[in-house]
Amino acid sequence: MLGTEPQVIERYVEDGRVKIVFWPVLNHGNPSVYSTLAAHCAGAQDPAQFWQMHDVFFENQNDLWSATRDYFVQTAVSLGLDQAVFETCYDSPDSLAGVMALDSIRRDRGIFGQPTFDANGLIFAGALPFEQFAAALDNQLAEASP
Amino acid sequence: MKPTFLLVLLLAALLLGACGGQQITEPTAENILPVVSETAAPATETSGPVPVETTPSRPPTPTEIPAPTAIEENVEITVVEPTAADPTATVEPTIEVIEPTAVPIISGQTSEGAYFYGNPDAAVTLLDYSDFL
Numbered sequence: 161m162l163g164t165e166p167q168v169i170e171r172y173v174e175d176g177r178v179k180i181v182f183w184p185v186l187n188h189g190n191p192s193v194y195s196t197l198a199a200h201c202a203g204a205q206d207p208a209q210f211w212q213m214h215d216v217f218f219e220n221q222n223d224l225w226s227a228t229r230d231y232f233v234q235t236a237v238s239l240g241l242d243q244a245v246f247e248t249c250y251d252s253p254d255s256l257a258g259v260m261a262l263d264s265i266r267r268d269r270g271i272f273g274q275p276t277f278d279a280n281g282l283i284f285a286g287a288l289p290f291e292q293f294a295a296a297l298d299n300q301l302a303e304a305s306p
Numbered sequence: 307m308k309p310t311f312l313l314v315l316l317l318a319a320l321l322l323g324a325c326g327g328q329q330i331t332e333p334t335a336e337n338i339l340p341v342v343s344e345t346a347a348p349a350t351e352t353s354g355p356v357p358v359e360t361t362p363s364r365p366p367t368p369t370e371i372p373a374p375t376a377i378e379e380n381v382e383i384t385v386v387e388p389t390a391a392d393p394t395a396t397v398e399p400t401i402e403v404i405e406p407t408a409v410p411i412i413s414g415q416t417s418e419g420a421y422f423y424g425n426p427d428a429a430v431t432l433l434d435y436s437d438f439l
Contacts, residue, residue, distance in 0.1 A: 168432070169423070176409030179424025181416060181433045188439045195438045203421050207413035210421040217438040224439055258419050265418060271435045278433035297430060304429040 164290045172297050178279075182214060185274035186263040195224045197259050198232035201249035205241050212239050280304060 165180070172178035186192040195217055203210025216235060217224060223231065229250065236246040249255050271278075276285045277293075280300045284292070413423050422431075 172430075172432075173424040173428075174411060176411065176425035177428055178430045178432055179422050179426065179428040181420050181422040181431060183420050183433050183435045185435050185437045187437055192437050192439050199438070200419075200421070203413075203415070207415060207421060211413055211423055214421075214438075221439060262418060262420055266435055274435055274437050276435040278431075278435070280430050297432070300430045 163287065164293055167290045168293055168297070171294065172301075177301055178297060182210075183266055183271075184259060184262050185266060185271070185276075186259070187274060191224050191227065193256070193259065194229075194232065195227060197250060197256055198236065200259055201246050201255060202236055202239065202241055204249050204255075205245055209239055209241060 168178070168180070173180060184192075184196040186196060199210050199213045199217065202213040213235065216239070232250065233243060233247060237243050271283075273285050275287060276283065277288075277296075279296050280303070282296055282300055284296060409425050411424055412426065413421065414426060415421055
């Protein structure tokens with residue numbers, strides 16, 4: 161969603177009408193699992209840092225296929241995170257279980273393709289242009305208004 | 307005859323002294339008798355101090371009325387009528403300051419552990435099922 165995300169944030173999120181939830185879809189094996197784990201460990205130190213690492217990963221998507229533990233640690237350090245705390249989180253089985261649990265919930269909801277979007281129950285799939293995002297969000301906002 | 311002559315001479319000198327010694331003086335403030343006007347108050351019989359007539363004081367100079375100050379234009383004067391219940395009550399203007407509503411835009415976690423960005427109480431939640439790859 162990175163392509164249209166800034167426009168969605170500017171028009172719908174910054175005025176408080178919409179909030180975005182990033183829900184992991186671990187469809188590509190270990191690279192998917194550990195990049196998501198690294199982002200969650202960044203968020204464990206500061207939720208805003210999850211979104212910082214989220215942006216870094218989308219902007220350097222090709223690196224993730226071969227990313228190692230050191231790559232994620234260095235990325236965390238470059239964002240100003242505490243290295244020791246990050247490593248403890250990254251190595252924790254509980255952290256990994258948390259990420260896997262989210263992916264399990266996703267499957268239980270019948271979401272298998274990515275990206276898939278759910279706006280208050282209105283589900284649409286694919287990297288849609290912003291205009292279609294806007295139409296869907298406007299429709300759901302109209303329904304949500306009293 | 308000599309004593310008679312001397313007597314006549316003495317009488318003549320007296321007559322000359324009596325007639326020729328009167329001096330005509332110019333009128334001055336001291337020798338002019340005061341003129342009593344008809345409107346003057348009658349003299350009282352008491353022998354108290356003579357009242358000193360004072361000249362009436364000069365009427366006060368009328369103070370200058372200050373020129374009206376310039377009235378600002380575009381000033382609206384509102385006359386507030388007293389209420390019937392309390393005619394002396396003054397109506398205080400009520401100034402209501404409307405603060406812009408602050409919407410918290412934050413990063414956080416849902417109850418399941420997913421990360422969100424925006425107003426936690428937003429009307430619409432956009433779930434982004436995605437992968438970094």
